[in-house]
Amino acid sequence: MSNENRYTVVVGVDGSPASKAALGWAAWHAGLVGGSITAIMAWHLPMIYNWEVPGPEGLEHEMAKKLSALIDEVAADKTSVQVRKEIAEGHPARALLDAADETQADLIVVGNRGHGGFTEALLGSVSQYVVHHARCPVVVVREPQRA
Known part of the structure; x- marks a missing residue:
């Protein structure tokens, strides 16, 4: 259980x-178990040819x-x-x-693929990395089917 004795779900x-x-x-799920959510949105700007980028x-x-609007x-x-x-700041996984x-966290929840490069992939690189390295259970939620 989480450090506050409350079931905690981390979601990307x-x-x-x-x-x-x-x-x-x-x-x-958190509603069913009386838990809370930590919603994470990550950003990563790789250094490219020492270009200056605006402050973070x-x-x-x-x-x-954007995160507040999505929630x-x-x-x-x-x-x-x-x-x-x-x-x-850093790699999302x-x-x-x-x-x-x-x-x-008691559980991590991720989508099966995000805004990454290969949209045909069944499992994105972030979800795949999290599944293989998490210390708690992971649920991978598929993108809803389009009509």
Whole structure:
């Protein structure tokens, strides 16, 4: 159990349909077990030819707004679930695993694929890495089928 003796679910959110489905599932599940959610949105700007990039403050602010909007869109009807929002710098898989360790998460929830490169992949690189390295159970939620 988590350090507050409350069931904790860490969920990765990037705005993709699969991550929205993961957030919805995590909120539903946390509601069933009286738990809380830590929703993680991660950013990573690799160094390319020593280019100067704008400070991360603006990027983090925009991502925080996007994360709040996604939570409102997807989990607004699950008002009994406490949602902690976290913007993390670094690779998304590492950010999820670190957050799970820090919160002593009981479960990690990820979408089967996000905004990565190979949209044909059945399991994205982040979800695959998390499945193989997590210290707690992991649920991979598939993107809803389009009609």
